[in-house]
Amino acid sequence: MSNQALIELSELSFAWPGQAPLLDIPAFRLEPGETLFLKGPSGSGKTTLLGLLGGVQRPDRGSIRLLGQELTQLAAGARDRFRVDHTGYIFQQFNLLPFLSVRENVELPCHFSKSRAARAVTRHGSVDQAAATLLAHLGLTDPAMLARRADSLSIGQQQRVAAARALIGQPELVIADEPTSALDADAREAFIRLLFAECREAGASLLFVSHDQSLAPLFDRNLSLAELNRAAVASEV
Ligand SMILES: Nc1ncnc2c1ncn2[C@@H]1O[C@H](COP(=O)(O)OP(=O)(O)O)[C@@H](O)[C@H]1O
């Protein structure tokens, strides 16, 4: 028996209602601590797959295990708790709450997850200190920044706040859905390097999806969704 995967999918299939099958994935594993770049063109089902991994969508068939827990066997509330305890998300549009401060945005997962709050306190002394330290590691070193409203930030600053929110309380899995598409090439690479350093320090795996291949060589492993997905149309392969 091999070591437990962080994510293990088997015979997973999913179709949006009234649409042709989008995903049909016989097998996929992500290892603990691994950084994986998953590429696929727009519309190929990357965001849908990430939603399935977070238990936001349910598959029509098959198994999704995260840290050995079968997500399809959890009721909706338990799935939501499991997701916030173990997964940090960086969304394409960052999804910061505009009327909250930077600090409040970063600390949100600790309000929903006791285990992430507890880990933040163990590692940094307090949730506030965890937020300030993560933001400083990500290049937002000005303490006055913490009190600013999220909607007063530049795109590059919002992205760092979104990354700090994903990382706080050390979830085992960080999922990033095309988080660099709004940045220029230099800023993209700098951001990825900071994200890697933080994931490594926390022992987190990083699953990064994008249609932009320029960042792929920086990752432990590269994969195309079309290689995994039997439902991919021939033009994607
Ligand atoms: N909420 C939804 N309801 C219905 N169809 C959807 C929804 N989200 C995505 N789709 C469809 O699923 C396909 C893949 O979308 P998506 O997973 O967003 O791809 P990607 O992230 O690779 O661009 C598209 O055809 C899209 O129209």
Ligand SMILES: [Mg+2]
């Ligand atoms: Mg997408």
